[in-house]
Amino acid sequence: MPETTAVAEDRDESQITGKSIRLEGVTKRYPGQSTPAVDGVTLEIPAGQVVMLVGPSGCGKTTTLKMINRLIEPTEGRIVLGDEDVTAIDGDQLRRRIGYVIQAGGLFPHMTVAQNIAIVPKMLGWDAQRIADRTTELLDLVSLDPDTYRDRYPKELSGGQQQRVGVARALAADPPVLLMDEPFGAVDPITRQRLQDELIRIQQELRKTIVIVTHDFDEAVKLGDWIVVFREGAQIVQYDTPERILAEPADEFVESFIGSGAGIKQLALQRVRDVDLKEAITARPGDDAAEVLAKVEKAGHGHVVVLDERDRPLSWPSRRALSRMATIPAEADERTPVIGSGATLNDALDEMLVSNAGAALVTGRRGAFAGVITIEEVMDAIRAVRASASDDLADAPVGTNAGSDDGTGDEVAQDG
Amino acid sequence: MLWPSDARVAHGDIAETRPNETDRYATDGVSTRMWEFVGDRFDEIAFASVQHLSLVAQSLVIATVLGVGIAALVYRNGTASSLANGVTAIGLTIPSFALIGLMVAPLGFGVAPAVVVVVFYAMLPVLRNAVVGLAGVDRALVESARGIGMSRFRTFWQVELPIAWPVILSGVRISGQMVMGVAAVAAYVLGPGLGGFIFQGLSRMGGAGATESIVTAVVGVILLALVLDLALVALGRLTTPKGIRA
């Protein structure tokens, strides 16, 4: 498969990890407005990390995000991508190197999924075969079957699927940086949770630099390596890890923004993949039910996990259900509690409480079965989180409103 | 027909002799002659304007009654509604000059074909908007009206029509603008109004006062359209219930 190698090589060239971003004293003033919309923001975004910009609506977080790819031109200040000052380069060229995702994906309704994804590669002059291969690869990456979805129009997709295509489109030319503006704002809570898990999984694979604007603090805690809390005029109130913002909010503003239940929110900091999963007996459709039942009884388990040909869970019948079957059925059971390995313990708990089993199936890459998580693991994790409230003391990157003169002193941490 | 080209030659000769001066002279001349024309014929113009406006206004009243009436009959029935919409679309596609010509066959010349054609065109936008407006009234409102014991007719008159009225009225405004021009064409079959000045000018093309006559009619119709539209806006203010005003 020579094509695959070509794509892999290309990825090596442009580095799998993202590039760092530095805003130095970036200000945006609109004519006729007395106070600047964004006032002298100096912000360091470490390479390969997810940084969440949160704050009340109208606080300037979206303006800040759009100044990174210069969709909004800053009035003052510098933008540095990696080692390169991009403040004055051609804006269109800059944006082709930065992925951009907006609410509901922003897919062009008159283009198919494949055409949407191909836009940036085409502008970069890729040949048709390379674009086609890349499209297939990306659809796979965002868990959409390429053959089914390639030629569909956006209106033939659900909201969540559109958002996935939006992410695939932003990743098309393998940009080091991904900017997302309220990406999951327009989908229902269940889909939002799935998409968040998916993003976490993709980020594990790609290690891009991702900047996400959200007004949902829970989303920020779940997705962010770092969180920047803004107040009006893009004043940075706190820039720190989710753990420490939850444990030590800088002031009352941050506290009120976190809202109640900071303790339970810390559960959202723990991922399912950080917990030891239990193994399970698995079976395939068409297997002899009696044989499977014997295996399950021998292992002392209560259920068997039925997997399809790509190891994705189909159903999770109990011993009692097994005893009534002749062969294992191929139908998928929609009630099967399934959770991605990137999901938080909070989500896992939710899913378990819904299912009767008090447990959930965990899936990893491409939806393949990875193990079972039970309520006991979650309880253990809660105890552990309580014990170690905030002992990891990573140095926070710079984030101030000091203005451009301060921008050169780069490696100064905000405070210990 | 030689007169139009004759007229052009005459103008062309003057223009070629001394372009700049003639231009200024021509401008002065045109505006002077224009005012003279209006001054001399003021009574005639005023009379034609009133006739034009009254033809349009009366036709609009008839058209509104007819349009709303037909809409009231069809808006609850899908097939009838789409039939009405089809008639509207076809009617608006037929050129007014063609229809005026057709009407001469049964109705002869004069006021009769003018009124019929103007009413016909005026009715179409009203009908279309009335169907849309009435169909757009929240069914829950109608049900609650019926629920408190209002009769079918009372529901229509006191609930549905007032709510649909702004949409219907915007149809009436479209009609007003449109039939101002239709009424001008109707003068060709000797209908009343300002259109007469256009055809007078046409028949004397190149002669004295021809252009002035046409300009009078065109400007007059535009002004009348403006006046009528303002009047309809004012009518809308007066007749739209406060609670649903935009």
Next chain:
Amino acid sequence: MAEALAEPTAADSALRPWRPLLVQVAALLAAGAALVIWLVTADLTAVERETLNPDSLLQLLGQHLWLTAVSTVIVLAIAVPLGVLLTRGPMRRAAGPVLAVANFGQAAPAVGLIVLIAAAPFLPNGFWAAIIALVLYAALPVLGNTMIGIRGVDQRLVEAGRGMGMTARAVLFRIELPLAVPVMLAGVRTALVLLVGTAALASFINGGGLGLLITTGVNLYELRVLVTGAVMTALLALLIDWVGRVVEHVARPKGM
């Protein structure tokens, strides 16, 4: 059609709008045939025979179509770029006044406009006078719908395009204009219908076209000539409208 039939669901939804279109064209053809039969079987006077012979009818029809076609091309060439321009950057501020003036001008009676241009000094006569008047008269719907169509494109899509590094020109040609096509085409169809109807007035100023039958019919009180002209003009307008609908249906971007 073949493409639409490939997928059963797509064909199903595509078939429904075709049915009324087929009914319409069948009705038009039937009306046209009825007119021809009436003309062939009628007992015509000498004048009528002279005016209504197939050659001269076809000539007038050709003139009428030519008037319509030339003015349509000019309208498109002027109004579409102007409409696009009035949605760009600083020009946007001029959009309101331009539309207001255009709307105001639309109230001018078409017949007055045509006759006035022919009467005005330094302006052409006959065919080109008619063309100027037709263009002035029919530019507004195309101009307006171009602007409305482009303005109606979801601004987030424009931003998404810009955010991906598309140039302003690429966003215009690959996103804004394709998405504005349905609204723009509706404007073009409206303009076409206006043009066919207004072209009938060209005969007043020696511009030719089917209107000549109507004016001749009125002047000589030849009702058969009059009716023939009126019916042919009406049928032509309906036919052009039908063609416009077919084009709108075919040119609608897929996926919308």
